[in-house]
Amino acid sequence: NNFVDYLPCAGSGDSALCAALTTKTLTGVLDDCLCDIESIDDFNTFKIFPKIQKLQERDYFRYYKVNLKRPCPFWADDGHCSIKDCHVEPCPESKIPVGIKAGSSNKYSKAANNSKELEDCEQANKLGAVNSTLSNQSKEAFIDWARYDDSQDHFCELDDERSPDAQYVDLLLNPERYTGYKGPSAWRVWNSIYEENCFKPRSVYRPLNPLAPSRGESFYTWLEGLCLEKRVFYKLISGLHASINLHLCANYLLEETWGKPRWGPNVKEFTRRFDPIETKGEGPRRLKNLYFLYLIELRALSKVAPYFERSVVDLYTGNGHEDAESKALLLEIFRDTKSFHMHFDEKSMFAGDKKGAKSLKEEFRLHFKNISRIMDCVGCDKCRLWGKLQTQGLGTALKILFSEKEIQNLPENSPSKGFQLTRQEIVALVNAFGSLCLSSCWCF
Secondary structure, eight states, X not given: OOGGGGSTTTTSSOHHHHXXXXXXXXXXXXXXXXXXXXXXXXXXXXXXXXXXXXXHTSHHHHEEEEESOOOOSSSOOXXXXXXXXXXXXXXXXXXXXXXXXXXXXXXXXXXXXXXXXXHHHHHTTXXXXXXXXXXXXXXXXXXXXXXXXXXXXXXXXXXXXXXXXXXXXXXXXXXXXXXXXXXXXXXXXXXXXXXHHSSOOTTSOOTTOXXXXXXXXXXXXXXXXXXXXXXXXXXXXXXXXXXXXXXXXXXEEEEEETTEEXXXXXXXXXXXXXXXXXXXXXXXXXXXXXXXXXXXXXXXXXXHHHHHHSTTOOOOSSOHHHHHHHHHHHHHHHHHHHHOSOOOOGGGSSOSOHHHHHHHHHHHHHHHHHHHHHGGGOSSHHHHHHHHHXXXXXXXXXXXXXXXXXXXXXXXXXXXXXXXXXXXXHHHHHHHHHHHHHHHHXXX
C-alpha cells in the first residue's frame, strides 16, 4: 500500500487536500547529523509506520493513565477550555484489561501482577504486586526496583498513577487533532517553553515571534554559535511543536452540521504554518527539526531493545495470546530500527571534560523536565493529554540514550535497579514515536 492510504484524508474524496499535505518539499541532509530526509521517508513509510500503527492498537499501548487535573505550577490557572472537542473521555474501569488495572504503576510483567497481597505490598516500599512463588532473591530484586523507581532522576515529571485524579484514557478514542484551543493561553505555554527553557537569552527572539523588534541579533546566527547539546535541545522542541501542528492541520474540524463534525486536512492552515513563502523560510526549518526529532526517538528504540528482549518483560495485560503477539511485534520493530544505517550518534553529545559534560547534561535534563511540568498549564484537556504523552515519550527516549551502560548490563531473568522503565513510560515512548511516524508521512 502507498503511504497515503494511512492518512486521515485517504478515501474521503478530498484528493486535492491530500495532495497538498503530502507534497514533498524537503530534501537533503539534516544539520548536526549525516542522515538525509529521503532515507528517513523511505524507511518510515515502508518499514516502520505500518507496524507501529498496529502496535498502537494493542491493548497494552492504547490505554494511558494520566492526571489531567494537576494544577499549573507556574502561573494562575487560566481555566479549562469549554469547547466540547477539548474534552477527554476517560475509560471506564470495566474496559481496562485486568492485567493493566490490577498492576502497580511501575510493573508490566506477569510476575509483578499475580499477588493476592497487592494492597500490603503497595504499603510496603510501594513494591507493587509480587508473585508469592518468587524466590527471596527475586523479591529483593523487586524491592530494589521499587526503590530505584522512586529515586531515579527522570527527564520528565511523572504523574503519580496512584492519585485518585489519575484516569485511564483510550488513546484511540481520543486522537490528537485540532480542538479550537488557541489564543493567549496557548501562546503563553509555547512562549514559556521557548523563551525560558531553550537556553536562549531574552535579547534573541525566535523566528516569527510577533513581539520581536524589526532589528536585532539573527536567531540562527545565535543558534549556530551554541554548543551541539543546546542546538539539539532547541531542535527537539521545535520538532515536537511542528509535529503537533501537523496533526492539527491534518485532522482539523472543517465543519459541523446538525451536531455531526467533519474532520479532515486543512490546507490553508498547513500553508500558514509551513509554507516557505508564508513563513519567510521558517516552515521548512520546522519540518526538518521534526525529522531530527524522529531520528532521536528512532535511535532510542534501537538502543532499548535489549531491555525488552529479556524474558522478565511480558507487556502483561492478562491476555496471554495478545501479550505474546504484542511483544513479538515490538521486537520486530526493534530489529527494523537496528537495520537503519544512518542513526544519530548520541555519543557526540556531552563528550567534553567529564565535569563540564556532567554539569551540562544535568542542565539539559532539568530544562526538559521543566517543559514537562509546563504541560500541566495547557488549558485544553485533549491538548494537555497529548502534550504530556509526547513530552514523556521524548523524555523517555533521552533517558534511554544516556543510559547505554546500564542497558548493556541488564540481568536476563530479574529486574535491574540500574535501569527501569515504567509502563507509563513505555506507552508514552511508543505512542509519541507513532505520532512522529504519522507526521513524517504528512511531510512527505
